[in-house]
Amino acid sequence: MPTDDRTPDRVRSRPTWLLARAHGRALALLHAGFEAHGDGLRGYHYRLLAALEQWGPASQADLGRDTGIDRSDVTAALRQLEDEALVERRVDPGHRRRNIVTITADGQRALQRLDVVIADIQGDVLAPLTPEQRRQLVDLLEKLV
Template sequence: MLSGMPMRHQPDRTPDRVKDRPTWIVSRVFARSSALLAAAFEAHADGLRGYHYRLLAALEQWGAASQADLSRGTGIDRSDVTGGLTEMEGRGLVERRPDPEHKRRNIVTITEAGREALLRLDDIVDGVQAELLAPLSPAQRKQFIEMGRLVADRRA
């Protein structure tokens, strides 16, 4: 603070002791990737969001699943899974039916319209990946992904 005035944050200025710390860099990459994804989904996804994409991708890859299994498999909170599925069911992207073995549980399947929506969302996400990683060469992109997985998948 100079002369009683607070210093305004300048996004291009980061203290030297902070700027090269991996945790700072990862948080900046996360913030940038989140902003790019949000903007791309807002502009091109007709109201669908990243969690819809994850749910559709899980159903397409793993097949029919209970809502609880979708929550566990995607890392999305159960109540958010329920809300997301309700939205997608209303658009005809998924179908929910009672599990004949457990009447209190629903089994969710992706529809053909859901598969088509997933392909459109793949294009959106692919564009964001290209924009995010544009400063890197193809070899650096591969290395970035491999190193990120090593760090992210590390178990204590």
């Protein structure tokens, strides 16, 4: 008996599928938010700015490790951030193969704007859940990760 949602049965109730679906919906909202208020930035940029704001200046390799972003992608994302003066890169005098990356005042402001956008989206994503259910979901997902 086909339901309204014609996703095949073997797919519909699988946890991996539900995760993909839920993540897809969240991602769509995030992309829309970045599109509307993100000044051309994307997820990678936000993660990098967040790491810099929290732990201060760091090398690109450390940034990659702290954010789970590949070194090569860190390079590309930082170039854009630097182009928009949200970040500064200079060679570490003590270790000249390293770049020391610093968030600028503009970067701080961009990060704070994104914080608001992203925080709002959390509510949109979790809209179907009660506060207690939201807490449960976060707990369970944290166990999974």
